Amino acid sequence: MGKIRSRRLLLLRSYIGERICRMSKVRLCLLAFCLCLGLTTPTQSRQEKTPLTPEQYANKLKSFWDKAYSKKGYFGGTEPDGFFADELTKLRRGKLLLPGEGEGRNAVYAASRGWYVDAFDFSAKGKDKAIALAKSNGVSFNYWIADFAEPHTPKNFYDVIAIIDLPTMPDIRHKGFAVVRDSLKPGGLVIYEGYVPKPGEIFWASRDELKNEFAGYKFTTLTTHNAVRFHEGTNHIDLVVQMVARK
Numbered sequence: 001m002g003k004i005r006s007r008r009l010l011l012l013r014s015y016i017g018e019r020i021c022r023m024s025k026v027r028l029c030l031l032a033f034c035l036c037l038g039l040t041t042p043t044q045s046r047q048e049k050t051p052l053t054p055e056q057y058a059n060k061l062k063s064f065w066d067k068a069y070s071k072k073g074y075f076g077g078t079e080p081d082g083f084f085a086d087e088l089t090k091l092r093r094g095k096l097l098l099p100g101e102g103e104g105r106n107a108v109y110a111a112s113r114g115w116y117v118d119a120f121d122f123s124a125k126g127k128d129k130a131i132a133l134a135k136s137n138g139v140s141f142n143y144w145i146a147d148f149a150e151p152h153t154p155k156n157f158y159d160v161i162a163i164i165d166l167p168t169m170p171d172i173r174h175k176g177f178a179v180v181r182d183s184l185k186p187g188g189l190v191i192y193e194g195y196v197p198k199p200g201e202i203f204w205a206s207r208d209e210l211k212n213e214f215a216g217y218k219f220t221t222l223t224t225h226n227a228v229r230f231h232e233g234t235n236h237i238d239l240v241v242q243m244v245a246r247k
Contacts, residue, residue: 007054060199062122064121065126069129075103076165081106083227084109091111096161097153098164099148100121100164100168104119104130105133108134108141118142119141120143120144121146121175127145148166161189162191169203189245192241192245193242206241207223220244226240
């Protein structure tokens with residue numbers, strides 16, 4: 001009995017240690033992102049700073065993600081996001097848009113199952129790795145460099161638009177969601193998954209924000225829960241927002 005309790009205690013300590021490590025990584029990533037963009041964070045003293053011009057913001061954002069995607073291997077792995085893959089298997093194949101697609105894991109998965117796939121991201125390095133991943137899997141899709149707020153996508157064109165792990169500033173996110181609504185066919189689906197924002201975090205949409213942005217849509221899923229997800233080379237348990245909404 002004592003051995004069982006000791007083993008349970010070790011497992012509990014290991015889990016707590018992993019969660020602390022994960023939380024530290026998230027905070028460090030967000031801090032680096034803020035510093036890269038010249039933004040203040042809750043832990044910084046309030047100082048007057050000259051706001052970035054749109055061009056400066058775009059250049060810093062490109063630099064940040066190009067550096068992140070220049071590392072060896074794939075940041076998010078090569079397998080698709082589990083929630084995205086599960087939802088896609090329920091649907092008839094059609095036209096799919098993937099904003100902020102990064103290194104291409106979801107695009108490759110969808111294209112390998114016969115979907116017409118358009119994808120874009122701010123990072124040229126992300127695009128390079130996505131195209132390489134597509135070639136190694138014997139598939140192809142359209143991929144261009146663009147900002148979430150201005151991707152220049154056709155109106156009423158896509159059957160599904162999936163936004164998976166796309167951190168954005170609030171104003172860009174608001175414009176991007178408007179583009180999503182315009183680009184989706186009547187009856188089309190929006191699939192969303194992202195981290196639940198902690199107090200003071202601005203890069204992720206909350207459940208209430210999603211509900212407001214897609215008011216008038218029929219929600220089949222709009223929830224928050226812990227999910228096992230792969231990134232930075234290992235599996236992590238993360239609190240996420242998941243949404244599926246029909247136009």
